[in-house]
Amino acid sequence: MKLGVYICHCGVNIKANVNVAKLTKFAEQLPRVRVARDYLYMCSEPGQQLIKKDIEEHGLDRVVVAACSPRMHEITFRKALRSAGLNPHCLEIANIREQCSWVHEDRMKATQKAQKLLAAAVSKAALLEPLEEKEVEVTPAALVVGGGIAGIQAALDIADTGYKVYLVEKEPSIGGHMIQLDKTFPTLDCSACILTPKMADVGNHPNIELFSYSEVVAVKGFVGNFEVTIKKKPRYIDETKCNACGQCAQYCSIEVPDSFNLNLSKRKCIYIPFPQSVPACYVIDPDHCRYLLTRDCTQCLEVCKQGTNAIDFTQKEELVEVKVGTIVIATGYDLFDVTTKPEYGYHLYDNVITGLEFERLSNASGPTTGEIIINGKKPKDVVFIQCVGSRDKTVGNEYCSRVCCMYTAKQAHLVREKLPQATITVFYMDVRAFGKGFEEFYDRVKQEGVKYRRGNPSEVYRRGDRLVVKAEDTLQGELVEVEADLVVLASGIIPNKQTAQIASLLKLSQSPDRFLLEAHPKLRPVDSASDGIFLAGCCQGPKDIPDSVAQASAAAAKSLIPLSTGKVIIQALTSFVQESDCRGCGFCVEACPFDAIELREVKRGRRVLEVASVNEVLCKGCGVCASVCLSGAIQQKSFADRQILSMVAALGEEYA
């Protein structure tokens, strides 16, 4: 066995804190090492050439690279090995940057640690075995979960490329939060105007199969071959027949708060969320429908029978199975629950509202047809409070919601437009106007006579028939009380309440802010940690519309890679069974979280016995099986007991 060891300076990132020359000398005397070199940037083209040349000239059969984390460049170096004709899995990386030079101050000790890490990598490398990477076919279809702007964009991009898309939306219509908004900052386009054509495109797209009023309930399989179970909730209306004539709603006698308008108005029990809904199909609210509850009302049924006869009370919940190659998650956000900040009085006063409620008030299709009327009156003094539920450790949200500064500025502008006489005050902590045209818009709003006061209000309370917002103006250094008859709370963004459920369904991780975690914050911002599953929009973190759209298109592009290549390489680090050692106890079968192991009969001499057998396609390579096996028969490739133990032994030695 011939090993090559390659030690990277990473410019000065490693070299500054690790004695690279000493490390190279040290590497030279390690067992089986044929050649040891150090280089400025091992990951660079010339660096990789060094490795390739040595593989060819010295006939190296294992390569150890001491550099940055394997999570950074393992793939880079594997490719280098492959191009030099060596199996890419004959590589071991010693992480002497992230876990050594960057975290230790004492150069001597960092060098000593680097020696140990390198010795461990060398001892493991000697035991590495070439692994075969297998390919599997990809189902040429994608699943998009969530029908907000991100989901819509992703679905359209994928479908336009010619692949089938299943778009699942839990609400009766796609559109998400964006369809509820009035104008969009900073350009002031009408949100619905720019969104509804895209929604219509979804509805009409030959490659998109829309599952509205549906949820994903189970996902099995792996990249290229996901099997998804979708639960279709009964609308009690035949989507193919309903022409959204609206007769039914006229006859329906039950009125319930209209959730689309954030309960600021009422709707009927049989309803369409909003006129441009896609699909353009009514839905019956099962919690309130008299027929469904007590069977004593058939008004809508009667009237519909005279029309398209679309109402069907016999509809049942339906489970549909689809097969897809990739999945885009675009489950969006929820608004921070402002009642958890009781000092702002949202639960007490009707004229304290949230930013989204303001959007509905201001929206021409909203409950007041766009007039800003609260308690029957046009407010004279309007106060906006920013950062409600954002940048606030007391409610567990340390992050900035990224949209509130600008939507507040936009809403202040709308107030100015609609109520030219009103005084408008914005309380803010910092104004973050970082996007294209944002600062200019903020400036414009200030010019329009909107008073920005720096300070985080401590309380909103009623004095007489008016509200008082109490705050410390931290620029003036004074306590201020501002009277208002409308207070708008710029509530922040939190992950959709179903995020945790989605995460466990798809085995995705969540970051501490509870948004879904991307595979890498810089380099893989739209990938999840699971192959074939991508993230778009606010499920990954707060975003404005252009960012959501951009990420959605990125996620679509990423998910198209396996679809268009038609093949994915399944990971090689699966488990394998040494059959002669297997006693067929089935502990691994029980322990495997992926049902990837089964017992299979084999003949051993005259005896027929059962041994474990791994389905490499289902195996995700966690190695749980290997840790419960008493006879050591099942092992994980590249993480076998003997490989791990060799590292343990090497780390236990002292090196000069």
Next chain:
Amino acid sequence: MLKKFDPNIMAFLCNWCSYAGADLTGTSHFHYPPNLKAIRVMCTGRINPLMVAAAFRHGADGVLISGCHPGECHYMEGNYLARRKIFVFRNLLEFVGINPERLQMSWVSASEGKKFSNVVKEITEKIKKLGPLTTFDE
């Protein structure tokens, strides 16, 4: 002069959370003592407590096993399975008179770079206080 006790601590870190978290510690340049040396595994569920015993036998004064927070395992259950095994093994160690504090387990996510450095600092201090593990010196 007595040589100052410089403990040898071995860590088994899961690829997805704690190893990534340790990488983030590096990227963020949070410092911690160099006593701890990590072995990457794909999941804490891979870790067999006998590996811990082997680490002690080969000279570790302390062992850290770190993985994803409960419910966040990349493989769904690996960390839960590991926790159970390590719990039992710690009890066994204690019963034969080896301080169970020498075997630590932590949950460090990919985003908890700061936490990782704190964990390493604390465990290093802890093992320094306990002194060298001499049971396996022979």
Next chain:
Amino acid sequence: MEHFLLEKNRLNEFLSALRNYEVFAPVRKVGLTVFELITNPKEAMLDLKNQPQSPKRVIFPQSEILLVFDKNNAAKEPKGRVGQKPQVVFGVRPCDARGFHMLDPVFEREYPDPYYLQKRQSTLLVGFHCSEPYPNCFCTSVGGNPSSPEGLDILLTDLGEQYFLEVITSKGEQVAKEGAAVLSSPTSQQQTEKEKLSGMAPQKIRRTIDTEGIASKIEKHFDHSLWRELSGKCISCGICTYTCPTCHCFDIQDERVRGRANRLRIWDSCMFPEYTLHASGHNPRPTRTERLKNRMYHKFKQNIDLYGVPGCVGCGRCITLCPENVDLVANLKVIKNL
């Protein structure tokens, strides 16, 4: 050689006088009687009846470092391998002393083994006449005797208040000199009593077997189905071989821990399946039947062919300590009666 008398209450003084020797004696450790280096004569427990392990390990330890390697692969002898002082093993039963006699030719002939021989030459055996044999003792059936001095340098016989001390070899004479201050001369009456005890001893042995002709029976019935019955109870553990005073098989292993690399000699046991496992995976003694047969063949056929005596001193440990009561004497009888 000379005869002396040692007052029992002066035994500690006698042991203390052996300043120039490292003294091994049976000591009681965690409920067991084992031979260990003693620093204080009071530690010695002259519990002859309860020695589950023979003193074989004093000269032929279970694990013995032969060589130490350093980083540059330079090999050297381990420090302090050979005792600085000569050794005395005190409290040896005559059968165990005979055991050393059986080991000697193995390590002397063909390939003289310096590790064994150096220690053997610098070790002196002080034995006790065996007045109370174990229920499973059968030394008289394999050429031994509870009062035999064979293999010993000094033999003590318990006379009640005194020990009758016989010097057997010149090495023993040296020890007697060291302890001369506490030794006196026996009376003729004591001499007679000692001889009487010696004469009675063999009658206390309960178990006997006439080993005449067994070797040829084993040879002849090597493929007999009865071996399978005899080995039915055996669980393939190493107790019989590890407690046997004459078993001497060992394995050589290179081990590396914490940067220290050692070449070791470690006892092996023919009861283990791995003992004959070939690198190919083939095992010529795959089951307990072959292994148990081999052990009996080796002791009662091969050893006689090689060294003229059975490789067994009849100490009975393999019978007493066998957890499943595999009974060597009973098995020999079965074979003999075939």
Next chain:
Amino acid sequence: MDKEKLVNEAKAVFSREDVACLIGYGKDSIGFRVSPIFIRTRDEADQLFFSPLCSLSLVNYLTLEKGVLLEGNKETGGEKIAIVARGCDSRALIQLFAERGIPREQVVILGVPCRGTIDLKKIEGKFPDARNCTEVTEAEGMYYIRFDNESHEVPKEELLADHCKHCAFPNPLVYDVLLEDLVDSKGAAYSDIEEMEKMALEERHEYWKDKFARCLRCYACRNACPLCYCDDCILERVSPQWVNRSVNLSENLMFHLARSYHLAGRCAGCGECERVCPVNLPLMLLNRKLEKDIKNIFEYTAGSNLDDKPLFASFNPKDPNDFIF
């Protein structure tokens, strides 16, 4: 135990004609010793007996050199093995069945309710010169022992095997034939373990160091264990080498940590490891310590239920988390 009943039931087992071999207890000719005997014909069943001296477990013979008991009796065409099993043995059997060591259908179980067995080391220590014991019976806390034409009465406490003192499963949990009426069972008791737990860490360390330093690594504890039945034990392998061959405290401790860990959630409490140890290591303390923790914390008892998932292949999100750093 009524010998006649035992023999008759054993003979009845052979009348089924599908039983190749019956593993039972036979009186040995020496002292108090009892041996496993392998009955292959109806007539041989007369050799069977059961008394408090039957302290050994026979279950390991089911898996030792798999299938050898069956192959030995080709002419009968038998397929099944019958076995005399006490409470602890039945737990071992359940565990074996659950982990597919042997199929349930292949074993005919003659269940013996057990009042505890005598520690051979204790009784041989008390009567070292006994040549041939002819009878041991138990009544009201006393053993009545007859050997060499003498009769002795000894309090049960004095001779009872340590692991039997704490037995919570005296009755067979699984059987095809029950040989006696069931006996009363106490709950699990762990006073011995609790005592050990009270010791200072250092003190316990010294205690075990002294013990493990004595280990001969004869592997009798493993080979006698009904649940250590891998063809090729990982603790004897050289790649990976979990335990070096050197016999010293470090390696011995490694071996025993691994051995007891491998029995966590599997040990049936039969005490074989301790019984066979030639250097008297109190190995059941380790096994029982784990059994106690596993029972108290995970509510898991090995060998009590055929359908239980293996302890370490299952979890509860509410498993202890306090120890996490």
